[in-house]
Amino acid sequence: MKWIAIIAVCLAVLLYGLNALNRAEVRLEKREDxxxxxxxxxxxxxxxxxxxxxxxxxxxxxxxxxxxQTGPWKIWHPNGQLHWEGRYKDGKRDGVWTRYNETGAKAKxxxxxxxxxxxxxxxxxxxxxxxxxxxxxxPAEQKQNE
Numbered sequence: 001m002k003w004i005a006i007i008a009v010c011l012a013v014l015l016y017g018l019n020a021l022n023r024a025e026v027r028l029e030k031r032e033d034x035x036x037x038x039x040x041x042x043x044x045x046x047x048x049x050x051x052x053x054x055x056x057x058x059x060x061x062x063x064x065x066x067x068x069q070t071g072p073w074k075i076w077h078p079n080g081q082l083h084w085e086g087r088y089k090d091g092k093r094d095g096v097w098t099r100y101n102e103t104g105a106k107a108k109x110x111x112x113x114x115x116x117x118x119x120x121x122x123x124x125x126x127x128x129x130x131x132x133x134x135x136x137x138x139p140a141e142q143k144q145n146e
Contacts, residue, residue, distance in 0.1 A: 028064075034091065035067025044068075053078045062088065077102050086112070093117075 027039040028049065035044045044067025051060040057080045062073030068091030075084040081104045086097030092115030099108040111119040 033067075036064050036069075037067065067091075091115075 028036045028045055029039055030036050036049070037043070038045050046065050046067075047063075049060065049062050049064045049069065050058070053059045053076075055078055057078055058076050059078075060073070060075045062069055063071045069088035070090065071087060073084075073086060073088050074082060077083045077100075079102055081102055082100050084097060084099050086093060087095045089095075093112035094114070095112060097110050097112055098106060099110075101107045107122075109121040110117050
């Protein structure tokens with residue numbers, strides 16, 4: 001009985017590995033109308049948008065409907081760390097988008113509406129010399145009595 005379980009697990013691992021190596025690549029192109037199409041297709045693409053960096057790491061992933069990005073979307077750095085995450089609505093950035101640096105730390109947050117950036121929050125680490133409390137106040141002007 002143990003051997004059957006071991007063989008089943010090995011077979012599952014083998015099939016999963018073969019599937020990962022032979023993933024179906026869908027070549028998409030963004031045309032002048034701003035929509036995504038499969039290469040050579042006449043109708044706009046609907047499905048999962050999945051792009052890889054040249055090193056094999058995932059670059060972008062999200063959903064495309066009728067050629068437009070929609071819903072949650074993620075973009076990764078070539079090292080595999082998350083770079084951007086947010087949502088698209090009707091092909092345009094919408095809502096809060098967060099950017100991360102190459103080490104995975106949150107670096108920026110911005111709010112988008114209809115594809116236009118509304119509010120930006122840059123997140124920079126504070127150094128003691130840069131904090132307002134560490135900056136000495138300039139000396140007060142003293143007036144001399146005449």
